[in-house]
Amino acid sequence: MFKLLKFIIIFNCFYAVSQSPEELFRYANKAYNDGQYERAIKYYDSIISIGQHSPELYFNLANSHYKLNSIALSILNYEKALLLNPKNKSILNNLQYSKNMMLDNFTILPRTDIELFFNSVLNFTTSDGWAFIFIISLWFFVLLLFLFIKSSKPFLKRVLFLSSVFFLILCLTTLFNAISKEKFEKNSISAIVAINSESFRSEPNIRSEVLLTIHEGTKVLIVEEVEDWVKVKLINGNSGWVLKRNLYPIIFAK
Amino acid sequence: MKSSITFLLILNLFFNLTYAQVTFKANVSKNExxxxxxxxxxxxxxxxxxxxxxPSFEGFRVVAGPNQSVSNMFVNGKRTFSKTYTYFLSPIKKGPIVIEQASIEFDSNIYKTTPINILVKNAVKLPTNPNDPNYVVAENLHLVAELSKNKVYINEPVRVMYKLYFAENIRxxxxxxxxxPKFKDFWSQNVETRRTIEKELYKGKMYNYxxxxxxxxxxxxxxxxxxxPLTLDIQVDVPTKRRDFFxxxxxxxxxKTISTNQRVVNVQPFPEQGKPSNFSxxxxxxxFDLVTSKxxxxxxxxxxxxxxxxxxxxxxxFSIPELVTPKFLERYDPEYSDNVKISLSGMSGSIQNTYTLIPQYRGKYPIPPINxxxxxxxxxxxxxxxxKEISIDVINGPIQNERKQNYSGNNINNENNQTAIGSFEFIKQKTSFKPILKKIFFKSNLFYFLIIIPFVLILFFILFIKFKPNQITSNHKKTEKLINSFLGKAKKNINxxxxxxxxxxxxxxxxxxYKLDIETSELDKEKIKEKLIKRSVDKKVIDLFITILKNCEYARYTPSSQTSMENDYKSSVRAILELNKEI
Structure with missing residues (x-):
């Protein structure tokens, strides 16, 4: 009896994963094209629950949510797609359509050109990418330093010294970037407001003053958490507390 | 002089005394x-x-008056004249009340009455003389305030009706x-009445009202x-027992002055339980409806x-909740209009706010439900x-580019930041999946391993390769260099x-x-020999040097062959090499 049950469970498991993500993706796209957006969303979600993802998957999922007028979920998934593929034009394009549906319109706190420059440098790649560049440049540095010690010709020696210094600098900056990018990735988790109107409070309790009301789809930066409450920062620089359950964090999870 | 003034004063007094016969009195019907x-x-x-x-009749209300009457009587040729002003007063409050002085002017003199004290006591039972017209009126005339409800919530309508009941026999x-009445703490609206006489049962008796x-x-x-209360002063015709000629x-x-009893409405506050936050x-x-024209x-x-x-x-x-629209759907201030009828049962009808909306960009604008x-x-x-949620589709128009907007604040030349944004893009058909939980390379063991590797390799090279064979070859190279630097010129002139x-x-x-640190003055074969011996150089090498030097000296005087030159060169090279090894 027990064996039979085990067999059934194993069989079911196999059945559940028998469909490959590519196959599910195809089904989902077909459902989307037929206008069955709810079904498409179900399929796309099942791919994520298998543990696979891609920017296109999040893009298509976001499109389906857009068609169903769910502002928060579509923005959330476009943002996830952008995390995987930060400069894709079609994602940015459709995200704009989603953002049109939003009720809030906060002006972005202006940033200095230097800040923008450093941000764009830091956002060139992920922390792993920076780490990879760091390893490569470290290797080059060591190799060139070795050659420098070995070589006897003065001109060659000079060239080798200069290039090894260059790689040393590159090495240090990429390490710095990798560390700060990792810190950024860990600490700056953004979230999307999930419900139509959420009170933005001065303290993490319901007795406190409501500073303003933020609406569905607004992107906030998570600063800290206290029990059920999350301190968030708006793009206009205001910060306050909102209920954790009313936010969708932009992180990848099954 | 003084006596004449006194006389005048006395005369004046007499005059006054003659006029003092004028009487002006106030009489009251009762003092209590x-x-x-x-x-x-x-x-x-x-x-x-x-x-x-x-007088001001403070504490009283003047019910009737002043009624003026004049009587002129001649009794036995004596004339009696009297002029009377009559007032009917009804007290307002209990306690002692003073009727102040009244004044009148006669022959340019002012006469005043004395104040009268009146004591107002509790209501007395009026004489129940059925023929007393006041009693009849009191029994048959009633003013009543009728409330549709006694217990209401705030803002729940209450109808108040003032009815004047009167029996058939009085008019x-x-x-x-x-x-x-002024309705303090109420929002009130009077409703027109036709004031026609109708019949109704009141306190078990049929009345006109x-x-x-x-x-x-x-x-x-x-x-x-x-x-x-509403207070009315009513003139009532009451029938008497008497009949006229016909x-x-x-x-x-x-x-008759008649007031309604004071009515109290018990107004309850709204229950706190389940009170919505947007309750206004x-x-x-x-x-509640939202209608859009397009x-x-x-x-x-x-x-x-x-x-x-x-x-x-x-x-x-109350006010209509505000319309909330997406940020790029421009909204203007609403225009309010109402169509409210106020009847006895309260207000009914509709109120509405009409907003003008102008979408700015192409796209879809859902207007969320308003509660x-x-x-x-x-x-x-x-x-x-x-x-209901209403979605507005904007078909044609420019497309919002938020990023352009963001940079425009501090970057004048933002043309580069613009990306052409087209229509809403269709889903992607091709993709390649990656596991969500990918391994993190940064700070992983592999990462640290890859950092250590080059250093380990260098250490390895230094320890095992460079240390031995490299030193020999490099020493050899060094001496070659040495020989070249010293003998280079000689080699050139070998012919x-x-x-x-x-x-x-x-x-x-x-x-x-260079090798022995000797000065040019000391250069002498014997000295060189001594120095070399001191340094414990091999005897053969010393001899070699000496012979070469000797050969050089001889060559100055005797011509030498090519072969001997070559031999000397080779031996000098050997000598230098050997010496280099020794020292």
Whole structure:
């Protein structure tokens, strides 16, 4: 009896994963094209629950949510797609359509050109990418330093010294970037407001003053958490507390 | 002089005494009376005075008067004249009241009455003489305030009706309102009445009645709210027992002041339980709708969105919730209009706010549902109604590019930041999946391993490769260099014997100078030998050096062959090499 049950469970498991993500993706796209957006969303979600993802998957999922007028979920998934593929034009394009549906319109706190420059440098790649560049440049540095010690010709020696210094600098900056990018990735988790109107409070309790009301789809930066409450920062620089359950964090999870 | 003044004063006094015969008196019907009784006050004068000024009658209400009467009688040729002003007063409060002085002018003298003290006591039972017209009026005339409800919630309508009941046998002829109630703490609206006489049973007796005044009240605060009484002064024709010549009953006219009893409305506050946060005080039964004039249009065209609340309740006493629209759907201030009828049962109709909306960009603009909550007094619960979500499609128009907007604040040349944004893109068909939980390379073991590897490799090279064979070869190279630097010139001149030997000698001497730290003055074969021996150089090497130097000297004088030159060169190379090894 027990064996039979085990067999059934194993069989079911196999059945559940028998469909490959590519196959599910195809089904989902077909459902989307037929206008069955709810079904498409179900399929796309099942791919994520298998543990696979891609920017296109999040893009298509976001499109389906857009068609169903769910502002928060579509923005959330476009943002996830952008995390995987930060400069894709079609994602940015459709995200704009989603953002049109939003009720809030906060002006972005202006940033200095230097800040923008450093941000764009830091956002060139992920922390792993920076780490990879760091390893490569470290290797080059060591190799060139070795050659420098070995070589006897003065001109060659000079060239080798200069290039090894260059790689040393590159090495240090990429390490710095990798560390700060990792810190950024860990600490700056953004979230999307999930419900139509959420009170933005001065303290993490319901007795406190409501500073303003933020609406569905607004992107906030998570600063800290206290029990059920999350301190968030708006793009206009205001910060306050909102209920954790009313936010969708932009992180990848099954 | 002084005596003449005294005389004049006395004469004047006599004159006054003669005029002092004028009497001006105030008489009252009684000095003590009940609060429900009336007082008659007469001011009588036996001369025909003018400019009568009555007292203020504080504490009383003047029911009738002044009635002026003049009597002129001749009794036995003696004339008696009297002029009387009569007032009928009704006390307002209990306790002692003073009727102040009245004054009158006669022959340019002013005469005054003495003040009269009146004590007003509790209401007395009026004499129940069935024929007393006042009694008849009191029994048969009633003014009643009728409330449709005694216990209401805030903003729940209450109807108040003032009815004047009178029995068949009496006829009110003239009605003057004295005190019209002002409805404090209520929002009130008077409703027109036709004031026709109708019949109704009141206290078990059939009465005629007139609906004198009616109003709809919306209490504005909780608590026991008093409705101020309505007071009317009514002239009533009351039949008497007497009959006139034709046998008709003679009526007497009675003036009666009648007030309603004070009514209290018990206003309850709204229950706290289940009170919605957006409750704005609407009470009744409503429906709530949002209607747009178009559902699809082009950008920068306008459309009308109308938020309408219709139903029954305090429509004029709350505001319509605000329309919330997406940020790029430009919204102008609403235009308010209402169509509210106020009847006896309260307000009914509709109120609406019409907004003008102008979409700015292409796209889809869902207007989220708007909630409105009201209190339903019949079920004593809060009800929520909300509009349906409406989506507005903007077909043609420019496309919003938010990033462009963001940078425009601090970057003038933002052309580069613009990316052409097209229509809403279709889903992607191709993809390649990656596991969500990918391994993190940074700070992983592999990462640290890859950092260590190059250093380990270098250490390995230093320890095992560079240390031994490299040193030998490099030493060899060094000596080669050394030889080249010293013997290079000699090698060049190998075909010219004189120059060759000269340069060879210089080279060797230079080399020895460099090696042995000797000065040019000390250069002498014996000294060189000594020095070399001191340094414990091999004897063979010393000999070699010496022979080469000797050869050089000889060559200056004797011609030498090519072979000997080559031999000397080779041996000098060997000598340098050998010496280099030793020292």
């Amino acid at each position: 009376l009940g609060i429900n009784e009336r007082l008659r006050v007469e001011f009588t004068m036996d001369k025909d005075g003018d400019n009568f000024t009555p 009110p002829s003239d009605v003057n309102p004295i005190d019209v 007139v609906l004198w005044q009616q109003a709809v009240l919306y209490p504005q605060r909780a608590g026991k709210l008093k409705i101020a 046998g008709n009953q003679i009526y007497t006219q009675v003036s 005080g609407a009470v009744g039964k409503f429906s 559902s699809s249009l082009n950008a920068t065209e306008s459309l009308q969105a109308t938020l309408k609340i219709s139903g029954k309740g305090n429509l004029k006493l 409105f909550s009201y209190f339903d007094p019949s079920s004593k619960t809060y009800k929520k109604v909300s509009t 010219k014997p004189n120059l060759f030997y000269e340069s060879l000698e210089i080279a060797l001497i230079n080399y020895l100078k």
